[in-house]
Amino acid sequence: MRKVISFLLLAGFVFYFATLTGGLLIPDSSADRSSVGLDILSRSADETGSANAVTSVVVLYRGFDTLGEVTVLFLAALGISVFMKSTGEKRKKVLDQSFILKTGSRLLFPLMFLFGMYIIAHGHLSPGGGFPGGVIIATGFFVILLTSESVNFNKTLMSVLEGLAGLSFIGLGVVGLLGPGNSFLQNFLPLGTFNTVFSAGIIPLIYAVVGIKVGAELSSVVYAMKESK
């Protein structure tokens, strides 16, 4: 009965939604479309010095959203640590991993770490940035956690890193607030040469902070999930 009702309800929804949005087609050229995004596109390169317009939107134009987004991840990691309190006792050995797997994962980790750093450092030049880079670094930790029975994982260090990275994000914002622009997250550094690594003012700095934070948070999420029974 519940299935029938929800099916009818949702079918009505589809019909309503499709008739309204189906007739509305996305224009073929930018000429007949005006939006905030296209305005930003035409000025972001000059204003922010970032070659990647999406990055300039993420970090500066909508940087406050990114601060909130990092907070949501922080919250999720915190929530998981509230619910998955480490039971203290060591997990039983499930499988003795082979020597090749263990060594291979340890060899892989520095490479993945380096690649993540590369992605973070080039966020303002190419697709990438703090979020993907942080995820790649966390994946490196994940590979080691999966293959090794005991890892020296310093939980305190991770929570210190999370807090420090979050505070630095706000700190960078507050410097802008106190500076001449008098606006939170204002770009206070010189823009540098367009399309080089050292350019775009505070964008690479903020992305580095975001990368550290995302990496630390996801690693501790994965660790908490593994440690709990």
Add this chain to the structure above:
Amino acid sequence: MVNPILLIIVPLGTAFLISLTASFLKNSTKYLALLAMIANVWVSIKLLPEVMQHSINVVIAGVKPPLGINLFVGPSGAVFSILISAAGLLILLYSFKYIEGDSQHKYYTLFLLLITGSHGMVLTGDVFNLFVFFEILAISSYILVGYEGKRNGLEAAVKYLILGSIGSVLILVAVALIYQEAGTLNMADLADKFGMIDPSKRLMILVFFITGMGVEAAVFPLNSWLPDAHSSAPSSISAMLSGFVIEVALIVIVKFVYSIFAMTEILGFLSLVAVITLLVGEFAAFKQANIKRVLAYSSIGQIGLILFAMSLNSTGGINAGLMQIVNHTASKSILFLVAGFLIVRTGSYQISDYRGIAKKMPVSAFFFVIGVLSLLGVPPFFGFFSKLAIIIAALHTGSIFNTVMVFLVLLGTVIESIYFLRIIQVMYNRDGIVDSVKEAPFLPLLAIAAFAVVILAGFLVLPQITGYTGGVASEIVRKMQMAQVF
């Protein structure tokens, strides 16, 4: 001038600082939270007189809206900031003695993030930013509901999370459609451009938005999570969730309907929903034996009453609704906070187990009575004036529909008074069955007393309060305009 952005970044930064220092400060991190809340109260009090003169627009990242995100602090933002930070500070003081255990820093971090999310929702001037702060608010409340790790709390938290996620999906659909149709995310810019959108699409956006936000605001068919979540959370958190979280979601709906979408034609429907919410809440509360469930259902009833006042399409109605919000925040916080120590001391949620407890916990019981009387609207408590204002505003519209609704609202109040007076009768029963029960500690009682002062002294400063709420009401009724904001 103090910058309103401090209201958001101070609690947020302190939350990160607590995570940074938790390993060596341990439970002393609560004093960091206290400092942050005091700073917040100070900033919001400094802001209020300035904002009453003219609204403050804070540009972020040095980008002029609509390209960037801005905070728009009108009277509604300032009044709600005071409400959030003052109630937050008092509930924090209460938590000092109420929350126990060794990983308390997690509680205080979540507490500060809940405050951050609420401030962000009332201050932001950007639709997508509103969604982000909504998520911060929602996720921190999911975690706090299940914080104690007991079975009931976890069940309620999972239920809350699933319904809340559906709500946030709907809000995001509304945001996507807004961007597709209007090409902007700034609220004032949207208010300018919204009228140009095809009417059927306007209605669709509004329906998605209100349904999504209505989950958090606990409007009738979407509120099945509330009684579980508010009754099984730690009592300090119940007080926050009932005291300002649902009201924040409600005021966002009201702001969108009046000042952004300017679609007052759906208000008739909203007031019908509101009265149904009220009656459902009061009738359900009547049947409960668990004290926190009674209070939770009574919150549903109150939210119905507030929404009814706000959907009268008049300045007087919104003004009355805001007064009722102030009253509800203060009195429901008192009731939840008292209930918290009643449960701790007796170890029971059942009202029948509190027989004669007034002899053992006289101060708590006294404050409970004050909270109840103000919630019922007995003169000279503050609740009397807010309820009177709602009835006057409703009758003032002169429509038969609203007159019938007022009758139903009064019926709800009668039911409410029956079940609340029944609790008081049990508590003041002479042949008590409770013994060896201690009074609650001093600090929590102090926090409760501060809420009681608001209710008792409310009528002395009534002109000032209505001055502020009136300012908020006239701001909400007026449609936002880009030209006025910048």
Add this chain to the structure above:
Amino acid sequence: MNGVLSISTVLNFGSAGLIVLGLYIVFTQKNLIKMVIGIDIAETGVNVLLVSTGYIKGNTAPIFSKAGLQVSSMVDPVPQALVLTSIVIGFGVSALALAMIIKLYEKTGTLDTSKIRGLKW
């Protein structure tokens, strides 16, 4: 826009379909893990809808990687930034939901909502 199915139509109907499919799963399934999967599917649908609002036919990614790229040949960058935010938020919510469900399973020994008292609706 000559063909019967333009890419915009596919995106619109596809996103609506995913949202509806996800919500249908949430409403009808009794297994908590399946409900979380349903929420994820619905969120994916919204993300598709969100990113499609910035689509302009034939245009490229908004990155000025070499000289001579014209602004008029690029897509809208804002929806891409929004979708990044919404993906991260969706990830956080699902991770948290799964952690809560694991804990709930420890307490109740079941994932069936019809057997968990507080979850009947």
